Amino acid sequence: MSPRSRxxxxxxxxxxVADIMASIIGLWILMYLLxxxxxxxxxxxxQDAARWLAGWSHDLFTFDEGWARVVAGYGLAAVVYLFLGHVIANRMYRHH
Structure with a gap:
């Protein structure tokens, strides 16, 4: 197997992995809203998986409405995981 293939x-x-992490968080947001x-x-x-994945951001915002805290806090984690995961993946594609 060539280095480029690996x-x-x-x-x-x-x-x-980034997509799965963001999907779990997104699913929790949807479940919460519904x-x-x-x-x-x-x-x-x-909920437990999303809370673990978004542990650093789930109580980051202090909106009065619970739904807004969930959407903003967990949503931020999902976006960060998607962004960083795909940036890292794209860099790996281009460098080898």
Whole structure:
């Protein structure tokens, strides 16, 4: 396997991981906005995963409305993961 091929595979993997992380966070935002049943195991799993992924940003904003805090705090984490993941992946594609 050539170095370029390995770099492309690594870049693709990084982009996929970033997409999955952002998707989990996005799914939690959607579940929150739609008032999903938090007693449901799947909803709890998504909430826990999103809270872990967005631990650095989920209480970053202090809007009065809960939905605004969730959308802004978790949404920021999702955007950062997408942006950084794809920037890193694109750099890997171009450098090798």
């Amino acid at each position: 770099s492309n595979q690594a870049g693709r993997a990084i982009a996929i 008032d999903a049943n938090r007693a449901n195991d799947f909803v709890q799993f998504i």
